[in-house]
Amino acid sequence: MAETTAPEPTRRDFLYIATGGVAAVGAALTAWPFIDQMNPSSAVLALSSIEADISSIQVGQQVVFNWRGHPLFVRRRSPQEIATSKAVPLSDLIDPIARNANLPDNAPATDANREIKPEWIVVVGVCTHLGCTPTVSTPQVPQGEYGGWLCHCHGSQYDVAGRVRHGPAPQNLAVPPYSFVSPTKIKVG
Amino acid sequence: MKALTLAFAALIATSVAASAEDFSQPLPPKDVHWSFEGPFGTYDRAALQRGFQVYKEVCSACHSLNRVAFHDLIGGEGGDGFFTEPQAKAIAAGYKVPADPDEKGDTTDDKGQPLMRAAILADHFPAPFANENAARASNGGALPPDLSLIVKAREGGPQYVYSIVTGDGSPVPHGFKVIDGKYYDPYFAGRNISMPPPLRKDSVTFSDGTPATVDQEAHDVVTFLSWASEPKLEERHRLGFGVMLFMLLLSGLLFLSYRKVWSDAH
Amino acid sequence: MSGPSTYVPKSGFGRWMDSRLPLMRFAHDTIITYPTPKNLNFWYAFGAILTFMLGIQILTGIVLAMHYVANAGLAFDSVEGIMRNINYGWLIRYMHANGASFFFIAVYIHMFRGLYYGSYKSPREVIWILGVILYLLMVATAFFGYVLPWGQMSFWGATVITNFFSALDQIVPHLGSAIATWLWGGFAVGDATLNRFFSLHFLLPFVIAGVVALHIWALHVPGNNNPLGIDTKGPQDMLPFHPYYTVKDSFYVALFALVYLAFVFYAPNFFGNPDNYTPANPVVTPPDIVPEWYLLPYYAMLRSVPQKLIGVLVMAGSLLTLVFIPWLDTSKVRSTRFRPMMKQFFWLFVIDCAILGYCGSQSADATLNLGSFELPLVWVARICTLYYFGFFWVVMPLLGIIEKPKPLPANISQPVLSPAE
Numbered sequence: 001m002a003e004t005t006a007p008e009p010t011r012r013d014f015l016y017i018a019t020g021g022v023a024a025v026g027a028a029l030t031a032w033p034f035i036d037q038m039n040p041s042s043a044v045l046a047l048s049s050i051e052a053d054i055s056s057i058q059v060g061q062q063v064v065f066n067w068r069g070h071p072l073f074v075r076r077r078s079p080q081e082i083a084t085s086k087a088v089p090l091s092d093l094i095d096p097i098a099r100n101a102n103l104p105d106n107a108p109a110t111d112a113n114r115e116i117k118p119e120w121i122v123v124v125g126v127c128t129h130l131g132c133t134p135t136v137s138t139p140q141v142p143q144g145e146y147g148g149w150l151c152h153c154h155g156s157q158y159d160v161a162g163r164v165r166h167g168p169a170p171q172n173l174a175v176p177p178y179s180f181v182s183p184t185k186i187k188v189g
Numbered sequence: 190m191k192a193l194t195l196a197f198a199a200l201i202a203t204s205v206a207a208s209a210e211d212f213s214q215p216l217p218p219k220d221v222h223w224s225f226e227g228p229f230g231t232y233d234r235a236a237l238q239r240g241f242q243v244y245k246e247v248c249s250a251c252h253s254l255n256r257v258a259f260h261d262l263i264g265g266e267g268g269d270g271f272f273t274e275p276q277a278k279a280i281a282a283g284y285k286v287p288a289d290p291d292e293k294g295d296t297t298d299d300k301g302q303p304l305m306r307a308a309i310l311a312d313h314f315p316a317p318f319a320n321e322n323a324a325r326a327s328n329g330g331a332l333p334p335d336l337s338l339i340v341k342a343r344e345g346g347p348q349y350v351y352s353i354v355t356g357d358g359s360p361v362p363h364g365f366k367v368i369d370g371k372y373y374d375p376y377f378a379g380r381n382i383s384m385p386p387p388l389r390k391d392s393v394t395f396s397d398g399t400p401a402t403v404d405q406e407a408h409d410v411v412t413f414l415s416w417a418s419e420p421k422l423e424e425r426h427r428l429g430f431g432v433m434l435f436m437l438l439l440s441g442l443l444f445l446s447y448r449k450v451w452s453d454a455h
Numbered sequence: 456m457s458g459p460s461t462y463v464p465k466s467g468f469g470r471w472m473d474s475r476l477p478l479m480r481f482a483h484d485t486i487i488t489y490p491t492p493k494n495l496n497f498w499y500a501f502g503a504i505l506t507f508m509l510g511i512q513i514l515t516g517i518v519l520a521m522h523y524v525a526n527a528g529l530a531f532d533s534v535e536g537i538m539r540n541i542n543y544g545w546l547i548r549y550m551h552a553n554g555a556s557f558f559f560i561a562v563y564i565h566m567f568r569g570l571y572y573g574s575y576k577s578p579r580e581v582i583w584i585l586g587v588i589l590y591l592l593m594v595a596t597a598f599f600g601y602v603l604p605w606g607q608m609s610f611w612g613a614t615v616i617t618n619f620f621s622a623l624d625q626i627v628p629h630l631g632s633a634i635a636t637w638l639w640g641g642f643a644v645g646d647a648t649l650n651r652f653f654s655l656h657f658l659l660p661f662v663i664a665g666v667v668a669l670h671i672w673a674l675h676v677p678g679n680n681n682p683l684g685i686d687t688k689g690p691q692d693m694l695p696f697h698p699y700y701t702v703k704d705s706f707y708v709a710l711f712a713l714v715y716l717a718f719v720f721y722a723p724n725f726f727g728n729p730d731n732y733t734p735a736n737p738v739v740t741p742p743d744i745v746p747e748w749y750l751l752p753y754y755a756m757l758r759s760v761p762q763k764l765i766g767v768l769v770m771a772g773s774l775l776t777l778v779f780i781p782w783l784d785t786s787k788v789r790s791t792r793f794r795p796m797m798k799q800f801f802w803l804f805v806i807d808c809a810i811l812g813y814c815g816s817q818s819a820d821a822t823l824n825l826g827s828f829e830l831p832l833v834w835v836a837r838i839c840t841l842y843y844f845g846f847f848w849v850v851m852p853l854l855g856i857i858e859k860p861k862p863l864p865a866n867i868s869q870p871v872l873s874p875a876e
Contacts, residue, residue, distance in 0.1 A: 033542070037544060041541045432716055
């Protein structure tokens with residue numbers, strides 16, 4: 001059975017290209033809201049920054065805040081802890097990079113580069129190995145050999161500046177972007 | 190057959206409601222104009238700020254605004270609000286919201302009062318009453334509705350809310366009996382409303398110096414409440430304009446393509 | 456009708472796939488070379504429009520489901536969260552809500568087209584019945600979907616509709632109540648009901664997609680009907696679907712989308728009910744419970760019968776009637792273009808449906824002011840319901856016997872002296 005042959009366009013007509021192009025652009029523009037809707041909503045972003053009151057934290061004590069869904073460790077160090085930490089040579093460190101969001105990416109992990117004020121250590125409480133929450137070491141209940149934190153999942157140990165001293169964690173605990181809005185209040189994020 | 194059909198349709202089209210004063214029906218809402226009406230409408234920023242002031246100083250005593258968060262007040266880049274971030278933060282800080290339990294797990298202080306903290310941007314506007322029962326107990330058994338969606342939740346939208354708010358306390362017409370404890374509002378179904386007339390001349394003092402007539406206060410608070418119900422209106426109108434232009438272009442191109450493809454049919 | 460496939464794979468990979476899973480051949484045969492009558496008009500574009508709208512609803516629905524919470528205590532808040540916080544959430548929600556309305560606008564036009572041109576007649580009865588099934592699936596999907604925001608109308612609409620089943624108690628004692636309790640998962644519409652409605656609302660669109668495939672397959676067996684209602688005689692009456700109908704349908708889809716988007720952006724709550732912006736309250740009944748506009752004619756029919764069970768049966772009967780149309784219409788002529796008597800009754804039927812819709816939108820005790828007296832709308836609804844059933848069960852069978860149709864054209868290709876109607 002013979003079929004009615006459609007006229008084969010012997011050359012691509014500009015009109016068809018233009019129409020197809022406009023339709024394709026439209027499809028791409030339409031796709032954007034459907035992709036963007038999965039990005040953090042304004043309610044989530046409103047909590048992307050917190051102001052933490054640190055006035056009640058005693059020397060040698062840690063308080064855990066919730067920042068962006070992660071635990072945030074705020075630890076008040078004793079003068080001995082500060083001195084010990086400052087005495088650690090960089091060569092002893094597993095991870096020589098500061099991992100401090102307030103500093104350039106390649107800043108070395110000196111104790112000074114892990115804080116704004118030496119008395120206060122603010123780190124994200126997520127073990128850099130596989131994401132567990134490390135346990136803080138206290139004089140009464142020491143955790144690990146470095147007086148900082150011990151991650152019970154796979155045995156990573158951190159010192160009082162949050163730097164990894166025993167693996168399998170590859171990196172120091174992250175220092176988030178933060179600042180002191182007053183001596184007793186820090187703004188994180 | 191066709192004539193009969195048309196006659197029937199005409200009959201329906203010409204039916205009108207009874208025109209004598211029928212107290213069982215509320216008056217239709219007043220016809221007021223809004224900056225945000227029509228496809229190119231936007232919210233008047235100054236009206237929003239004044240309207241917010243009216244809500245804060247008058248309405249919030251009884252009416253919650255649960256769905257609006259303080260960060261929603263922020264305007265500018267990506268925001269739908271009408272204050273700067275520092276202003277919104279300051280507004281938030283002026284409110285108290287329930288605090289998290291303290292280290293002992295208490296949610297009340299020594300005197301049994303709930304522990305409170307200053308609100309932050311992420312918080313929503315706190316309600317004036319702890320729950321529905323408390324709200325009813327303070328308002329003679331009536332429940333002042335939350336206002337976050339009031340403009341979309343009522344037939345007539347902003348016209349209706351404006352009419353209710355300005356019509357409350359109108360002179361009672363001869364022959365109408367106002368129920369004890371209620372007020373006369375000809376725009377409200379049943380014409381007896383539990384809310385006392387909310388607005389008076391100079392109920393608030395506008396910081397921009399605009400005279401605070403009842404009409405101005407009503408107009409501004411309804412603008413604010415419209416924003417609260419539909420904060421995305423301006424973004425919707427903006428995006429819509431581009432989309433309409435695009436669709437006209439695409440339809441035009443498709444029409445020309447259609448004609449061209451079919452020019453050799455038959 | 457279409458003959459053997461003429462697809463020739465153009466590449467090595469094409470040949471390899473063709474001998475294993477002939478997707479390209481299938482696409483080639485069904486939407487590229489598929490022979491289509493060359494005289495299809497605007498009213499024939501609504502199949503493509505419906506497919507487009509189904510795609511929109513599924514896409515927007517899946518995205519909404521990423522943020523919606525199907526729990527009675529959280530549902531309303533989650534929808535407001537979508538409107539206020541989720542990036543472009545307001546757009547996706549308004550597209551979905553208005554998409555439902557425009558889906559129904561398109562399906563009603565599509566159905567009226569089928570009635571007008573006799574597309575339900577032999578050999579297309581199964582296409583028509585599949586279409587009725589699709590329509591019922593759409594109604595069910597829309598009903599479940601409207602409950603999800605958990606507003607006042609969501610809750611009370613669900614209560615009213617599910618209470619229909621308790622009318623069955625009059626036939627078999629306790630049966631109706633047992634069914635209603637089973638549907639609710641409790642003693643009234645509540646959280647259990649909401650959760651299962653969400654599950655079903657998510658499921659049914661994919662069932663619809665499957666039945667659409669059957670509907671189009673059934674269509675491709677005899678091929679499309681056309682406005683003249685006469686059989687096509689050969690290739691001279693046909694055009695390949697691509698590019699003729701791909702471009703024509705695309706144009707009409709774009710026009711339809713333009714109107715649809717105009718509502719989404721500039722009147723997004725036009726088809727909705729303000730009461731649904733009030734959270735559901737089981738203790739407070741809204742003064743007027745109304746379903747969405749596309750269900751109003753059935754609502755009017757239901758309320759026109761004072762007895763509950765009969766009302767439910769009348770409503771069910773109005774839908775079931777549609778299945779029998781291919782056999783109720785006795786005329787040998789398909790297209791109403793050549794049936795002068797049927798044309799009058801058809802347009803009266805369209806107006807009848809519109810009036811029923813209007814009656815459904817008004818309160819149960821509404822009246823029409825005729826100057827000297829007030830005519831209760833329920834009587835208008837009764838007359839219109841009688842006409843609805845009369846049109847299918849009396850007019851359709853009778854007209855085939857008593858009507859004198861106009862002479863049919865010999866074929867589609869012959870130039871006709873007065874082609875336009």
